[in-house]
Protein backbone atom coordinates (compact mmCIF):
# COMPACT_ATOMS: atom_id res chain seq x y z
CA UNK A 302 0.00 0.00 0.00
CA UNK A 303 1.43 3.42 -0.89
CA UNK A 304 1.89 6.24 1.56
CA UNK A 305 -1.63 7.40 2.32
CA UNK A 306 -3.08 10.65 3.56
CA UNK A 307 -6.12 10.52 5.81
CA UNK A 308 -9.34 11.13 3.97
CA UNK A 309 -10.96 13.04 6.79
CA UNK A 310 -10.61 13.76 10.45
CA UNK A 311 -12.01 11.37 13.01
CA UNK A 312 -15.45 11.98 14.39
CA UNK A 313 -17.81 9.53 16.01
CA UNK A 314 -19.94 9.35 12.89
CA UNK A 315 -16.99 8.35 10.68
CA UNK A 316 -16.27 5.36 12.90
CA UNK A 317 -13.11 3.42 13.41
CA UNK A 318 -9.73 5.21 13.30
CA UNK A 319 -8.01 2.12 11.89
CA UNK A 320 -10.21 2.37 8.79
CA UNK A 321 -9.59 6.07 8.25
CA UNK A 322 -5.83 6.13 8.88
CA UNK A 323 -4.31 3.02 7.32
CA UNK A 324 -1.04 1.77 8.83
CA UNK A 325 2.10 2.00 6.65
CA UNK A 326 3.57 -1.07 4.99
CA UNK A 327 7.14 -0.54 6.13
CA UNK A 328 7.97 2.30 3.74
CA UNK A 329 8.09 4.71 6.65
CA UNK A 330 10.78 4.14 9.25
CA UNK A 331 11.13 5.94 12.56
CA UNK A 332 14.66 6.76 13.63
CA UNK A 333 15.94 8.87 16.55
CA UNK A 334 13.69 10.88 18.85
CA UNK A 335 14.10 14.61 18.20
CA UNK A 336 11.62 16.11 20.61
CA UNK A 337 8.75 15.73 23.01
CA UNK A 338 5.53 17.73 22.85
CA UNK A 339 2.29 17.86 24.77
CA UNK A 340 0.73 15.14 22.61
CA UNK A 341 3.75 12.81 22.50
CA UNK A 342 7.27 12.14 21.24
CA UNK A 343 8.55 13.37 17.86
CA UNK A 344 10.94 11.22 15.80
CA UNK A 345 13.02 11.82 12.74
CA UNK A 346 11.88 9.37 10.10
CA UNK A 347 12.48 8.31 6.55
CA UNK A 348 9.83 7.90 3.93
CA UNK A 349 10.57 6.10 0.65
CA UNK A 350 9.29 9.03 -1.45
CA UNK A 351 9.50 12.12 0.79
CA UNK A 352 12.92 11.39 2.26
CA UNK A 353 13.53 12.78 5.75
CA UNK A 354 10.32 13.47 7.67
CA UNK A 355 9.24 14.24 11.24
CA UNK A 356 6.94 11.63 12.81
CA UNK A 357 4.85 12.93 15.65
CA UNK A 358 3.35 10.23 17.89
CA UNK A 359 0.10 11.86 18.95
CA UNK A 360 -1.42 10.08 21.94
CA UNK A 361 -5.13 9.69 21.22
CA UNK A 362 -5.88 7.93 24.49
CA UNK A 363 -4.46 10.86 26.48
CA UNK A 364 -5.96 13.75 24.53
CA UNK A 365 -8.02 12.88 21.50
CA UNK A 366 -9.47 16.36 21.18
CA UNK A 367 -6.14 18.11 20.71
CA UNK A 368 -4.98 15.42 18.25
CA UNK A 369 -8.11 16.00 16.16
CA UNK A 370 -7.55 19.76 16.39
CA UNK A 371 -3.98 19.38 15.14
CA UNK A 372 -4.97 17.11 12.23
CA UNK A 373 -7.70 19.52 11.27
CA UNK A 374 -5.23 22.46 11.39
CA UNK A 375 -2.76 20.57 9.20
CA UNK A 376 -5.37 19.45 6.68
CA UNK A 377 -6.60 23.02 6.29
CA UNK A 378 -3.40 25.02 6.33
CA UNK A 379 -0.28 22.96 5.70
CA UNK A 380 -0.14 23.73 1.99
CA UNK A 381 0.98 27.27 2.84
CA UNK A 382 4.74 27.79 2.47
CA UNK A 383 5.07 29.06 6.07
CA UNK A 384 3.38 26.04 7.66
CA UNK A 385 5.13 22.65 7.83
CA UNK A 386 3.79 20.31 5.14
CA UNK A 387 1.58 17.47 6.29
CA UNK A 388 2.10 14.19 4.44
CA UNK A 389 -0.43 11.95 6.18
CA UNK A 390 -1.22 10.08 9.36
CA UNK A 391 -1.23 6.46 10.42
CA UNK A 392 -3.18 4.76 13.17
CA UNK A 393 -1.11 2.86 15.70
CA UNK A 394 -3.31 0.58 17.84
CA UNK A 395 -2.61 -0.08 21.51
CA UNK A 396 -0.75 -3.43 21.82
CA UNK A 397 -2.53 -4.15 25.11
CA UNK A 398 -5.13 -2.68 27.42
CA UNK A 399 -2.62 -0.67 29.47
CA UNK A 400 -1.06 1.03 26.43
CA UNK A 401 -2.23 4.06 24.49
CA UNK A 402 -3.53 4.39 20.93
CA UNK A 403 -1.51 6.74 18.74
CA UNK A 404 -1.87 8.59 15.50
CA UNK A 405 1.50 8.97 13.76
CA UNK A 406 1.49 12.35 12.04
CA UNK A 407 4.02 12.58 9.22
CA UNK A 408 5.32 16.11 8.67
CA UNK A 409 7.96 18.02 6.76
CA UNK A 410 11.24 17.73 8.67
CA UNK A 411 12.48 21.10 9.93
CA UNK A 412 16.15 20.44 10.57
CA UNK A 413 16.93 23.99 11.70
CA UNK A 414 15.12 23.46 15.02
CA UNK A 415 12.79 25.98 16.62
CA UNK A 416 13.01 29.72 17.06
CA UNK A 417 13.22 28.98 20.79
CA UNK A 418 16.43 26.98 20.20
CA UNK A 419 17.80 29.72 17.97
CA UNK A 420 17.24 32.42 20.61
CA UNK A 421 18.66 30.11 23.26
CA UNK A 422 21.81 29.60 21.20
CA UNK A 423 22.59 33.35 21.38
CA UNK A 424 23.19 32.87 25.17
CA UNK A 425 21.41 36.01 26.24
CA UNK A 426 22.32 38.08 23.19
CA UNK A 427 19.51 39.21 20.96
CA UNK A 428 18.99 38.00 17.41
CA UNK A 429 20.05 40.48 14.74
CA UNK A 430 17.36 42.98 13.81
CA UNK A 431 17.30 41.75 10.22
CA UNK A 432 16.59 38.22 11.49
CA UNK A 433 13.85 39.41 13.84
CA UNK A 434 12.25 41.26 10.93
CA UNK A 435 12.51 38.22 8.68
CA UNK A 436 11.01 35.81 11.24
CA UNK A 437 8.14 38.22 12.08
CA UNK A 438 7.33 38.75 8.41
CA UNK A 439 7.20 35.01 7.67
CA UNK A 440 5.11 34.21 10.76
CA UNK A 441 2.71 37.01 9.81
CA UNK A 442 2.32 35.50 6.33
CA UNK A 443 1.22 32.22 7.95
CA UNK A 444 -1.14 34.04 10.33
CA UNK A 445 -2.60 36.11 7.51
CA UNK A 446 -3.41 32.89 5.66
CA UNK A 447 -5.02 31.33 8.75
CA UNK A 448 -7.05 34.47 9.50
CA UNK A 449 -8.11 34.74 5.88
CA UNK A 450 -9.81 31.36 6.39
CA UNK A 451 -11.57 32.68 9.50
CA UNK A 452 -9.49 30.67 11.99
CA UNK A 453 -7.15 31.69 14.83
CA UNK A 454 -3.95 30.01 16.00
CA UNK A 455 -4.07 30.83 19.77
CA UNK A 456 -0.62 29.43 20.62
CA UNK A 457 2.01 31.65 19.02
CA UNK A 458 5.31 31.05 20.81
CA UNK A 459 8.94 30.51 19.81
CA UNK A 460 8.85 26.67 20.16
CA UNK A 461 6.04 26.66 17.57
CA UNK A 462 8.14 28.50 14.99
CA UNK A 463 10.40 26.03 13.16
CA UNK A 464 13.22 26.52 10.70
CA UNK A 465 14.11 24.35 7.72
CA UNK A 466 17.63 23.55 6.55
CA UNK A 467 17.41 26.49 4.13
CA UNK A 468 16.21 28.90 6.83
CA UNK A 469 12.57 28.94 5.76
CA UNK A 470 10.14 29.67 8.58
CA UNK A 471 7.30 27.24 9.38
CA UNK A 472 4.60 27.87 11.97
CA UNK A 473 3.39 24.72 13.75
CA UNK A 474 0.37 24.06 15.96
Ligand SMILES: Nc1ncnc2c1ncn2[C@@H]1O[C@H](COP(=O)(O)OP(=O)(O)OP(=O)(O)O)[C@@H](O)[C@H]1O
Pocket residue numbers: 335336337338339340341343355357385408409410411412414415460461463473474
Ligand atom coordinates in the same frame (compact mmCIF):
# COMPACT_ATOMS: atom_id res chain seq x y z
N1 LIG B 1 8.36 19.11 11.78
C1 LIG B 1 9.35 19.01 12.68
N2 LIG B 1 10.63 18.94 12.28
C2 LIG B 1 11.62 18.82 13.19
N3 LIG B 1 11.45 18.80 14.52
C3 LIG B 1 10.19 18.87 14.98
C4 LIG B 1 9.07 18.98 14.09
N4 LIG B 1 7.94 19.04 14.83
C5 LIG B 1 8.33 18.98 16.10
N5 LIG B 1 9.67 18.87 16.21
C6 LIG B 1 10.47 18.75 17.45
O1 LIG B 1 9.69 18.15 18.47
C7 LIG B 1 9.47 19.08 19.55
C8 LIG B 1 8.05 18.91 20.05
O2 LIG B 1 7.17 19.25 19.01
P1 LIG B 1 5.61 19.43 19.24
O3 LIG B 1 5.01 20.07 18.04
O4 LIG B 1 5.04 18.13 19.67
O5 LIG B 1 5.70 20.41 20.47
P2 LIG B 1 4.65 21.26 21.22
O6 LIG B 1 4.25 22.39 20.33
O7 LIG B 1 5.23 21.58 22.55
O8 LIG B 1 3.49 20.25 21.41
P3 LIG B 1 1.96 20.52 21.42
O9 LIG B 1 1.75 21.99 21.11
O10 LIG B 1 1.44 19.59 20.36
O11 LIG B 1 1.53 20.17 22.78
C9 LIG B 1 9.78 20.45 18.96
O12 LIG B 1 10.23 21.35 19.95
C10 LIG B 1 10.87 20.13 17.96
O13 LIG B 1 12.13 20.02 18.61
